[in-house]
Amino acid sequence: MTQAAGSELDERVPGRRWTVRLDAAGRGSAAVRISCSRPACAEQRLPSATAGRAAAVAHLKAHLRAANAPRTGAHCACRAEGCHTHLPDTGRHARAEPWRCGGPVVLAVVTDRGGRWWQAMECCSRCAAATPGAKTAATSQAPGSRLSERPAPAAPGAGTPQFSDHQVAAGVPTPRSAPVRRRPPQVKIAQRVIPHSLRPISLRDELIELGDLFRAYQERDQPDLALLADLHTRKASAFAAWAEATGDTRLGLDAQRAEQAATAARLQHQQRTGLATSSTDPDSNTPAVARLLSGPAQWAHARSVLAHVTDTSPLPGPEARLLVVMLTLRTARTGTGNLVGQDLTGLGLSEPEDLVAQLADSGWLRLPGTPGDLLASRPESPTLITVSSMVPGDGGSELFTFGKKLRPKLSGWAQKVVSDKKLRKTKAGAGPRLLALVLATHSSPDGRLGPGGQGIDLDHLASWCAVDPGELTPLADQLAAADWLTEPAFTTTRLTGRLTERVLPLTCPLT
Numbered sequence: 234m235t236q237a238a239g240s241e242l243d244e245r246v247p248g249r250r251w252t253v254r255l256d257a258a259g260r261g262s263a264a265v266r267i268s269c270s271r272p273a274c275a276e277q278r279l280p281s282a283t284a285g286r287a288a289a290v291a292h293l294k295a296h297l298r299a300a301n302a303p304r305t306g307a308h309c310a311c312r313a314e315g316c317h318t319h320l321p322d323t324g325r326h327a328r329a330e331p332w333r334c335g336g337p338v339v340l341a342v343v344t345d346r347g348g349r350w351w352q353a354m355e356c357c358s359r360c361a362a363a364t365p366g367a368k369t370a371a372t373s374q375a376p377g378s379r380l381s382e383r384p385a386p387a388a389p390g391a392g393t394p395q396f397s398d399h400q401v402a403a404g405v406p407t408p409r410s411a412p413v414r415r416r417p418p419q420v421k422i423a424q425r426v427i428p429h430s431l432r433p434i435s436l437r438d439e440l441i442e443l444g445d446l447f448r449a450y451q452e453r454d455q456p457d458l459a460l461l462a463d464l465h466t467r468k469a470s471a472f473a474a475w476a477e478a479t480g481d482t483r484l485g486l487d488a489q490r491a492e493q494a495a496t497a498a499r500l501q502h503q504q505r506t507g508l509a510t511s512s513t514d515p516d517s518n519t520p521a522v523a524r525l526l527s528g529p530a531q532w533a534h535a536r537s538v539l540a541h542v543t544d545t546s547p548l549p550g551p552e553a554r555l556l557v558v559m560l561t562l563r564t565a566r567t568g569t570g571n572l573v574g575q576d577l578t579g580l581g582l583s584e585p586e587d588l589v590a591q592l593a594d595s596g597w598l599r600l601p602g603t604p605g606d607l608l609a610s611r612p613e614s615p616t617l618i619t620v621s622s623m624v625p626g627d628g629g630s631e632l633f634t635f636g637k638k639l640r641p642k643l644s645g646w647a648q649k650v651v652s653d654k655k656l657r658k659t660k661a662g663a664g665p666r667l668l669a670l671v672l673a674t675h676s677s678p679d680g681r682l683g684p685g686g687q688g689i690d691l692d693h694l695a696s697w698c699a700v701d702p703g704e705l706t707p708l709a710d711q712l713a714a715a716d717w718l719t720e721p722a723f724t725t726t727r728l729t730g731r732l733t734e735r736v737l738p739l740t741c742p743l744t
Contacts, residue, residue: 246304246306246307246308247307247308247310248307248308248309248310248311248338248354248355248356249300249307249310249353249354249355250270250310250352250353250354250355251269251270251271251296251352251353252269252270252350252351252352252353253267253268253269253270253289253292253293253296253350253351253352254267254268254269254289254349254350255267255282255285255286255289255348255349255350256268256349258278263280263281263282264278264279264280264281265278265279265281265282265284265285266278266279266285267279267285267288267289267292269292269296271296274292277292286348289351290351293342293351293353296353297340297342297353297370297371300340300353300371302371302373302374303337303338303339303340303355303371303372303373304338304355304373305337305338305373305374307338307355308334309334309355309356309357309360310354310355310356311354311356311360311364316360316363316364319334319360334356334357334359334360335357335358335359336357336358336359337357337358337372337373337374338355338356338357338358338372338373339355339356339357339358339361339369339370339371339372339373340353340354340355340369340370340371340372341353341354341355341356341360341361341364341367341368341369341370342367342368342369342370343364343366343367343368344366346366353370358372417429420440420441420444421444422440422441422443422444422447422468423444423447423468423487425484425487427440427441427444431475431478431479432478433478436471436474436475436478439467439471440471440475443464443467443468443471446464447464447468450464458498458499458501458502459498459499459502461498462495462496462498462499462502463495465491465492465494465495465498466491466492466495468488468491469488469489469491469492469495470488472484472485472487472488472491473485473488475488476488496744500528500529500744522678522737522738522740523738524737524738524739524740524741525642525645525646525649525738525739526642526643526646526741529744531635531639531642531643531741532674532741532742532743532744534633534634534635534639534643535643535646535647535674535741536674536675536741537633538558538561538562538565538633538643539558539670539671539674539697541561541632541633542554542557542558542561543696543697545622546699547592547595547597548588548591548592548595549699550699551662551663551664551667551698551699551700552582552583552588552662552663552664553588553591553592553699554663554667554698554699555580555582555651555663555666555667555670556577556580556582556585556588556589556592556663557592557597558647558667558670559576559580559644559647559648559651560572560592560598560618560620561620561623562640562643562644562647563576563618563644564618564619564620564623565623565632565633565635565640565643566623566625566633566635566637566640567623567624567625568619568620568621568622568623568624568625569617569618569619569620569623569624570617570618571615571616571617571618572607572610572615572616572618573610573611573612573615573616574607574608574609574610574611575612576648577589577607577608578608579651579652579657580651580652580663580666581651581656581657581660581661581662581663581665581666582663583662583663585608586604586605586608587604589604589607589608590604596621597620597621597622598618598619598620598621599618599619599620599621600616600618600619601616601617602616646739647670649739650666650669650670650673650739651666651667651669651670653669653715653717653736653739655715655716655717656669656715656717658715659711659714659715661711661712661715664698664700664704664708664711665708665711665712665715667698667699668694668698668705668708668709668712669712669717669736671694671697671698672689672712672717672718672732673732673736673739673740673741674740674741675689675743676731676732676740676742676743677742677743678742678744679731679737680731680732680733680734680736680737680740681729681730681731681732682728682729682730682731682732683727683728683729683743684743686729686731687727687729688724688727688728688729688730689727689728689729690726690727691705691723691726691727691728692726694728705723705728706723709721709723709728709730716733716735716736717732717733717736718730718731718732718733719731719732719733
């Protein structure tokens with residue numbers, strides 16, 4: 234029987250096999266060369282390993298497309314490679330058959346882990362399954378008994394059929410291959426694996442869909458910030474529900490970051506498209522406000538200057554506070570700046586020369602001459618002033634974090650607020666102008682006062698304006714007369730109202 238099996242196999246054609254290799258083209262060069270074991274294939278050279286791998290895979294695919302279907306009469310090309318099914322028996326008795334192949338003939342593709350060679354070979358399906366990393370590219374049509382691994386049960390007295398690779402006695406049961414356990418594929422969102430056991434199912438489906446949508450967004454040629462903001466909003470909601478379902482606090486933090494990302498993307502969309510979403514009606518689009526300070530970072534810097542002056546002003550009263558704000562903005566970062574008399578006379582101060590003298594006497598301000606010389610200076614010959622606390626050598630370099638290009642923007646913004654034409658027309662003093670500056674930095678995007686339009690605490694407002702809370706009512710009335718403020722209303726603890734539409738370009742909204 235064994236001789237008959239060997240004779241049968243010797244008559245069969247050997248399986249085809251070809252190999253594509255990727256090798257370095259030479260030392261000191263990133264170029265690679267591609268060679269193929271097929272004699273008709275010429276060697277290729279490419280500039281990089283990445284391009285070489287892509288070309289090698291394409292070359293092998295071209296061979297597979299051009300190759301005929303696997304031949305049913307071919308024996309395994311892997312016999313000479315010592316695959317698992319061709320290894321000799323390690324027991325005391327050798328196997329009766331020279332090898333243990335079986336199943337239909339297939340075209341199998343094998344590659345090494347380093348991506349240095351790719352091999353296609355004609356072998357049986359059993360050898361393909363026993364070869365690590367092998368993938369089947371094509372399968373021959375089974376012609377019947379020649380491709381069956383074991384004979385089918387036959388009637389008593391029937392002859393033993395011929396098999397593709399060996400013969401054994403009739404009646405031997407067909408071995409059943411062990412089932413291959415396949416792990417379900419992992420699905421991720423934001424580098425986090427979505428558990429298969431996550432419940433409710435609707436939450437898991439939402440996370441999977443969001444992961445697919447974010448990956449699809451990354452493939453876009455052009456950004457769509459409105460779409461990105463909506464995706465981040467959905468992500469924030471889904472991650473919050475995920476955190477609640479699992480008790481994972483890190484997911485809650487991810488939800489907060491997603492909400493912040495949604496806000497930032499929405500603001501960028503508004504600035505790019507010229508549309509602003511109303512805070513009271515998210516579905517309505519209104520023309521965006523072209524603000525003098527254009528972004529949340531600049532608005533935060535403006536508030537930081539007001540907070541610093543509130544804490545460090547050397548003199549009491551709204552007039553001194555307003556002057557210190559303007560001089561701080563003029564000298565921030567370097568501690569020095571140019572000033573002319575018109576910069577002071579346009580602030581509505583009752584005694585500007587006396588106030589400058591008090592600041593100089595306190596040591597907060599240094600002048601090259603007298604306060605009168607400063608008030609008399611003209612734009613063609615400005616006066617160089619110095620604020621000691623702003624000088625970097627005295628620790629002033631750590632006070633503010635904005636750059637040198639933003640400093641004149643902040644100073645110009647404050648100058649436009651306090652020199653507003655209607656404030657000048659109504660001859661408003663330093664108090665209303667300082668209040669206008671504070672309200673401009675403590676309103677919602679649509680002009681309502683306070684965070685979320687809920688109003689401003691009177692004690693805080695009085696502290697920022699350097700007045701008593703009882704003095705705020707007449708100051709707010711003066712702003713209403715100057716078309717700065719509408720519907721001002723005082724409660725025992727808060728001031729509510731809305732800034733007029735004409736002054737919205739000068740505001741720094743709370744976000």
